[in-house]
Amino acid sequence: MERRTILVTRRLPGVPWEDLAKRFRAGDPPPAGTMPREEFLARVRGASGILCTLADRVDAELMEAAGPSLVVVSNFAVGVNNVDVAGATRRGIRVCNTPDVLTDATADLGFALLLSAARKVSDADRFVRAGSWTGWDPWGFLGVPVAGKTLGIVGMGKIGAGVARRSRGFSMKVLYHSRRRMPPSEEAGLAASYRDLDALLAESDFVVLCVPLTPETRGLISTERLGRMKRTAVLVNIARGEVVDEEAVATALAEGRLFGAGLDVFEKEPRIHPKLLSAPSAVLLPHLGSATGEAREAMGRRATENLLAALDGREPASPVN
Template sequence: MSRVVVTGRIPDDGLEILRTAGEVWSWEHDEPIPVDVRNEQLADADAAVTLLTDRVDDAFLDAAPRLKVVANVAVGYNNIDVAACHARGVAVTNTPGVLTDATADLAMALTLMVTRRLGEGERLIRSGQPWKWSMFMMLGAGLQGRQLGIVGMGAIGEAFAARARAFGMRVVYHNRRAVDAETEARLDARLVGLHELLETSDVVSLNCPYSDATHHLVDEAALDRMRPDAYVINTARGPIVDEAALVEALRDGGIAGAGLDVFEHEPDVHPGLLELDNAVLVPHLGSATVETRSAMARLAARNAVEVLAGRPAVNPVA
């Protein structure tokens, strides 16, 4: 009988699937699992179901000599040393697809919040300050006829582009390769270089994976290329943006605003961002719907169960 260790709280339907493979132990608290507790449980684990807050590295693997699979409950896996896992014969899996719509919805919501200054408006009401309607009160920017530039045209980028098209936006994208002609036609999207995307887009959305190549992709130089009336949206990973440079651009009028779901040193947020009304900040809510988190847990559990049964994972990470 296999033993599965779950390093954080996941929905019950994921745990039920895991129990079909054998004994399941899970950390039932929202705070991170202590390393000593984790290592004790991993000692005889055949599978580990991990969250994006877990660092799966040599120290993690050293504690789990029987491990066959690490099933990450996330589409991103920059928290996992994939090469180290594969070197030890440990499969790595993730949960793509099931969080596409939820994350694209949030990207659209952040775009509306920052361009229409909705966060500012709510803070004004909640502050109790007196106010009255006027023609020029808290004017924002409309989206119709504006250009959305998507950096990383994967499933989430495509889903966000479709939503933006419904709001009357034009779409350009930057990717390692062009998407298929049918998708380009459906979205009326055009592949461009990164510099052109930054220089011409009204809204720049980051939907690319995080890697060494995308670390600080949006830095001071990139922000300097953007127009002063443009906005940055980040629902991918925090370190893709140089937050210190972003604060300066927002503070000095280099760009008009930013909507961020993820942060460079999460859960810490650059203090400069907290002082700026033109920054909309939410705490990593991209996949935070009941339906999506349950689907993620079920898919991660299925990945683990398949590997433990000697079958290919549903979503292996190469």
């Protein structure tokens, strides 16, 4: 029986490409960086399975190029906004992701961004590296306090809950907004109180975005909504870049209508709005949410397990559709 074809679009932690290549027809080793679109379209022909990343667009064109043999798209990520899930479902293609294994790493980073923006860590670091520091200054890089302040979490899923748990050490009051309100027992467990979005923005000293990218959340944080936040507030985005209007955030920072921002994701990655690059009190990271060795290895293992399960006719551990 002829071996089936798979395509791994990039060299990834935890993905044993050499072992997969012994079992399946896998073609040339995957590149270290993002696979160019034309190469992706060419190499996917006749594939039964794809193991890809958020940088790989799996749309109708790609699925058409693969042909009827395609049965699974295993995404090395929690989000699947790079995949036309509805289109895949209509074609009978399983879509899988890698939840749970990156929850702690992403929640850690969210809180790191919160602290860094609050205490102007990036601005101060650049100041020192530039050789500008001449001695202690009682007016230098004054931040906002974190302990005892109000934390608003938009999207109280597993990552949002992780951020809430980390706030306990800072004695913070926790508010949250989600599509569905949690049962009272879960709210009590996190010491979290539900608010509608506008009320949460108005009350919170720190707002952390943990929502998935959907038609409802695209552009969620607009100029109007930024206007509801305190001038001393800090916005943190560990969700998806398209949830936030970057120009509106940069303008609010420049005009002093928002104290700080910690952003790990951007609207048009890897491009960043030029106004953000020069905005004060902005901590900008290159999509590091899950970037610990342990988390990325676990993501690769889960993505591989999902791929193999679907190809073997078994239920994947993390199906999306």
